[in-house]
Amino acid sequence: MPNKVNISTELLTWYDAHAREMPWRVPPQARLRGELPDPYHVWLSEVMLQQTTVAAVGKYFHDFTTRWPRIQDLAAAQDADVMAAWAGLGYYARARNLLKCARFVTSNLNGAFPKTERELMKLPGIGPYTAAAITAIAFDGRASVLDGNVERVMARIFAIENPLPGAKEELRALALSQMPNSRYGDYAQAVMDLGATICTPRRLQCAQCPIRPKCRAHAQGIAPDLPNKTPKPKKPTRHGIAYVIRRDDGALLLTRRPDRGLLGGMLCWPCTDWGDVDAAHRPPISADWQALNAEVRHTFTHFHLHLKVMLANAETAPSDLGQFVTLREFNPDALPSVMQKVWNIAKHQIGAHNSPKET
DNA sequence: TACGCGTGGGC
DNA sequence: TGCCCAAGCGT
Numbered sequence: 001m002p003n004k005v006n007i008s009t010e011l012l013t014w015y016d017a018h019a020r021e022m023p024w025r026v027p028p029q030a031r032l033r034g035e036l037p038d039p040y041h042v043w044l045s046e047v048m049l050q051q052t053t054v055a056a057v058g059k060y061f062h063d064f065t066t067r068w069p070r071i072q073d074l075a076a077a078q079d080a081d082v083m084a085a086w087a088g089l090g091y092y093a094r095a096r097n098l099l100k101c102a103r104f105v106t107s108n109l110n111g112a113f114p115k116t117e118r119e120l121m122k123l124p125g126i127g128p129y130t131a132a133a134i135t136a137i138a139f140d141g142r143a144s145v146l147d148g149n150v151e152r153v154m155a156r157i158f159a160i161e162n163p164l165p166g167a168k169e170e171l172r173a174l175a176l177s178q179m180p181n182s183r184y185g186d187y188a189q190a191v192m193d194l195g196a197t198i199c200t201p202r203r204l205q206c207a208q209c210p211i212r213p214k215c216r217a218h219a220q221g222i223a224p225d226l227p228n229k230t231p232k233p234k235k236p237t238r239h240g241i242a243y244v245i246r247r248d249d250g251a252l253l254l255t256r257r258p259d260r261g262l263l264g265g266m267l268c269w270p271c272t273d274w275g276d277v278d279a280a281h282r283p284p285i286s287a288d289w290q291a292l293n294a295e296v297r298h299t300f301t302h303f304h305l306h307l308k309v310m311l312a313n314a315e316t317a318p319s320d321l322g323q324f325v326t327l328r329e330f331n332p333d334a335l336p337s338v339m340q341k342v343w344n345i346a347k348h349q350i351g352a353h354n355s356p357k358e359t
Numbered sequence: 360t361a362c363g364c365g366t367g368g369g370c
Numbered sequence: 371t372g373c374c375c376a377a378g379c380g381t
Contacts, residue, residue: 049377056367056376090365093380127379147377165361192377201375202370232374262364299372301364337366 007157007211008180008187014210015190020197022054023061028186031140036185039113040071042138043101046130047094054196060089074099075106080256083265084334092336096265097125115139136184144176145188149195154178155227156199159216163228171227199223237304240274242296242339243284244311244346252330253314255322262300266336269343270321274305284321287312294345298338305338309345 016028024045026037044064048057063085068074074082079099086095101124105113113134114120120131128146135143151164154174160167180187198205204224206212217223245253259265272279283289289312296307317324332343 046377051365051376051378053367053376088366090367091378093364094378097379125379129378133377145377148375149377189377196377229374235373264364299366301366302362304372 005157005214006178007214008178010210010214011190011194012180012183012186015186015193018193018197019186019189020193023058023065025189031183031186036140037138039134039138041065042134043071043113043126043130044098046133046137047098047125048089050094050130051091052089056089060086071102071111072106075102079265080267084267084331087266087334088337088340090337092264092266094125096259100124101126113138115141117141117143133188136188138185140183140185142179142184143188144172144179145192146172146175147192149192149199150175152201152227153191153195153199156217156223157211157215159220159222160226161222161228163230165230167227235299235303236276237306238274238276239306239308240279241272241281241308241310242269242342243271243289244269244309244342245285245287245314245317246311246350247315247324248313250327251324252327253317253322254325254330254335263336263338266339267334268336268339271307274307279308281310283310283312285312285314285317287314290349292345292349296338296341296345298341300338307338307342309342311346311349 019025019028021027022045024037024041026035045057045061048060064074067085068077077099082099083092083095086092089095104123105111114123115135117128117131117135120126120134121128126134132143132145135141136145146168151168151171154160154171155167158174160170160174162170175191194209198209202224206215206218206223209215209218212218215223217226253270254267255270257263257266257268270284272282281289289310292309292311294309296305296309298305298307332340335343
C-alpha cells in the first residue's frame with residue numbers, strides 16, 4: 001500500500017517562520033539565498049548534541065569555536081586540553097573521537113569534510129545520524145536524518161505502535177519517504193525543531209502543530225502515548241571511595257583514566273573499584289586518612305553511584321597513583337561532574353581545616 | 360544485537 | 371524522589 005501522505009511542505013513553511021536561532025545554524029532565509037554553514041561548526045555541534053540538550057551544548061560550542069576557530073586549530077590541540085574543555089558534557093568517548101576525526105580530516109583531507117554519508121561514516125565518532133546531518137545541513141545534500149525527534153514525529157504521524165528500538169527501521173523508511181526534493185538541510189532541521197518544541201515527549205503542543213491535520217495519532221487520541229518503548233531495567237547502585245590527597249603546598253593528586261571505559265581519558269581522583277557493596281577502605285598510601293561525612297551521589301547511564309570521600313595529607317606518592325597538580329594549575333572544571341562533586345565536598349573540609357579558628 | 364557510555368532538567 | 375528524557379556511537 002503506497003503511502004501518499006507527505007508533510008514536507010507544511011514543515012518547511014512552518015520552519016521558515018519558526019526556526020530557532022542557534023550559533024551553528026544559518027537561518028532558512030539565508031540558506032534560500034544559497035548561504036551554507038561552516039562544516040566544522042555543523043560537525044562540532046552535531047557531535048556535542050548527541051544525546052545532549054541544546055541548552056547544555058551552547059556554552060561548550062562557544063568555548064570550542066573561540067579557542068579553536070578552525071578544524072586545523074583543534075587538530076593541533078593537546079589531548080588534555082580538549083578533554084578538559086569537554087569536561088561536564090559527558091560521553092567522553094565523543095571528545096576522544098572528535099580529536100581523532102579533526103586530526104584525520106586535517107592531515108588526510110586538507111581540512112575539508114567529505115560530502116557523502118558513506119565517506120563521513122568512515123570518520124571516528126560519525127555514525128548514521130551525524131553523517132546524514134552533516135550531508136544535509138552543511139552541504140544541502142540529499143540525506144534523511146533519523147534521531148529521537150524524527151522517530152517520535154514519524155511514530156505519531158503514522159500511529160506506529162510497535163515499540164522502539166524494534167520499530168527503528170520502519171520509522172527510518174517513513175522518514176525517508178517524507179523527504180522533499182530540495183532544501184534537505186532545512187527539512188532535517190525542521191523535523192528536529194518540531195520534535196523539540198511541538199511534538200515533544202510530554203506536554204505536547206498539538207494546538208500549534210502545522211501537521212496536526214495529517215497526524216494519525218492525534219486523530220486517534222494516542223499521540224502522547226507514542227512512541228512506545230520497551231521498558232528499561234532498573235539501575236543498580238554501586239559503592240566506592242574517592243581519595244583526595246593534598247600536599248602541604250596545596251597541590252592535589254589526580255590520575256588520568258585509561259582511554260577505554262567509563263570516564264575514559266578524564267582526570268579523576270584515585271578511587272577504589274565501584275562494587276555492589278560498600279568498598280573496604282584500602283588507602284592507596286599510608287597517611288592520616290580522614291573520612292568526610294558527606295557522600296557523593298551520582299547517576300550514570302546504567303548505574304547509581306554512592307561515593308564516600310576520604311582526605312589525607314602527603315608530600316609524595318608513587319607515580320602510578322597519579323600526579324600532583326599544583327594549586328595554581330588545578331581547575332575543578334576540567335574534572336568530570338562526578339569528580340567535581342567529590343571536590344566540592346573535600347574543599348569545604350580543607351577550607352575548614354585551614355581556617356584561623358581551627359588553628 | 361545489545362550493551363556500555365554522562366549529565367542535567369523536568370515532572 | 372526516582373524515573374524519563376536529549377540532535378547516537380562503538381564494540
